Amino acid sequence: MAEGGHAGTPPVRLWVRRIGVYCDEHRKTWLVAAEEEEGMLRARIQRVQVPLGEALRPSQLPPSRLPHMWQLSQAWWC
Incomplete structure (x- = not known):
């Protein structure tokens, strides 16, 4: 998923609420910043309390x- 700026357990799922703001399964808010390095897209997330307000529909987002x-997944190796 992304690198977190938060100590503790990462969120299992994040849903976009508005540009740059995601909400997890516990209604905690996360700010997301995208960076591109050498053709690779990387997202950095940080747990920040933000008033939720009204969520935008995907069609309303640029x-x-x-x-x-996003959904956290883990690879299981034998």
Whole structure:
């Protein structure tokens, strides 16, 4: 997913609320900043308390290379 600026357990899912603001499964807010280095897109997330307000529909958001929903996944190695 992304690198977190938060100590503790990372969120399992993030849903976009508005540009640069995502909400997790516990209604905690996260700010997301996209960076591109040598053709690789990287997202940095930081847990910041932000008033939720009304969520935007995906059709109301401008085009972005970031997804509308992220889900943490883990690779299991034998």
